[in-house]
Amino acid sequence: MKLFHKIYANPDSTEYLFILHGLFGMLDNWHNMARKLSAHFNVVTVDQRNHGQSPHSNAMSFDLMAEDLAELMNHLGVEKAHVLGHSMGGKVVMKFADLHPDKIEKLIVVDIAPKKYTPGHTAYFKAFNTIDFSKCETRKEADTALAEIESNMGVRQFLLKNLDKAEVGYTLKFNLGPIEAFYPTMIDAMLFQWIISLPTLFIYGEKSGYITEDDMLKIAETFTDSEFIGISDAGHWVHAEQPKAFEDVVLAFLM
Known part of the structure; x- marks a missing residue:
């Protein structure tokens, strides 16, 4: 690749x-x-x-x-x-x-x-799977949605860098499905x-x-x-x- x-x-x-x-x-x-x-x-x-x-x-x-x-x-x-x-x-x-x-x-x-590490990103995967970023008109709206699962503003800003502006709302830069499937191996x-x-x-x-x-x-x-x-x-x-x-x-x- x-x-x-x-x-x-x-x-x-x-x-x-x-x-x-x-x-x-x-x-x-x-x-x-x-x-x-x-x-x-x-x-x-x-x-x-x-x-x-x-x-x-x-x-x-x-x-x-x-x-x-x-x-x-x-x-x-x-x-x-x-x-x-x-x-x-x-x-x-x-x-x-x-x-x-x-x-x-x-x-x-x-x-x-x-x-081997214990899972520490479950909430992030849940957020990215459940939040509809296409309905967020601004990054502030996306930040507000993420704030429900992550209180640390620095971490939220790190995660929000993965949003790309689309014609309607935002899309994720990363490929969530394969990353989530790989995660158990990643922390093993x-x-x-x-x-x-x-x-x-x-x-x-x-x-x-x-x-x-x-x-x-x-x-x-x-x-x-x-x-x-x-x-x-x-x-x-x-x-x-x-x-x-x-x-x-x-x-x-x-x-």
């Missing part, structure tokens, strides 16, 4: 950094961070399948999403790159490291572990065919709870050259909540 992507070019660098967003996300979520990191690398942000402006498909798996990234790298003529993934994107880049370790210089996984524990010895950094928000100390011990059994850095005063959206601290940690690892 040919993924929609954006390149933040740096003519003075030969290094590439690919960034993959999380569930219900899109490459725009990483614009500010990509722009900053492009002072040091050629940065490529990606809309994953069934998200943003990338093609829709009924087929969705971590293997397919990893192969999508490999196809994009081949299309751009990039043999090897740094790869960063947040949340769902973090699981994709871990699978990418399992399938294509030769394509990675260094790996960064943001606030996700390869373990991952299996790897190899021990992964690539230099790997796991960044987590200290207020998030997505990665625990027990998780770190388990992760290190598979990712044998891994390190873990917590960002204080940050939850799951580490890069958005503490951008300067996040940028500093990424650069210290990659440079």
Whole structure:
């Protein structure tokens, strides 16, 4: 699949950094961070399948999403790159490291572990399945509808970025059905065919709870050259909540 992507070019660098967003996300979520990191690398942000402006498909798996990234790298003529993934994107880049370790210089996984998680997005799926956004004349009306299931304005704004203006009301950018069908697999524990010895950094928000100390011990059994850095005063959206601290940690690892 040919993924929609954006390149933040740096003519003075030969290094590439690919960034993959999380569930219900899109490459725009990483614009500010990509722009900053492009002072040091050629940065490529990606809309994953069934998200943003990338093609829709009924087929969705971590293997397919990893192969999508490999196809994009081949299309751009990039043999090897740094790869960063947040949340769902973090699981994709871990699978990418399992399938294509030769394509990675260094790996960064943001606030996700390869373990099984309890469902945490049920209300979002219910909202997207039940709210008729075609009847919302303004984004404010859509926000009011979402507010019934999500009180956090920041999260609502993140979700509302997935609305496209239509002739009548709004439509969803993402392909809800296949994403919802994939969700049980997405939150399940991952299996790897190899021990992964690539230099790997796991960044987590200290207020998030997505990665625990027990998780770190388990992760290190598979990712044998891994390190873990917590960002204080940050939850799951580490890069958005503490951008300067996040940028500093990424650069210290990659440079």
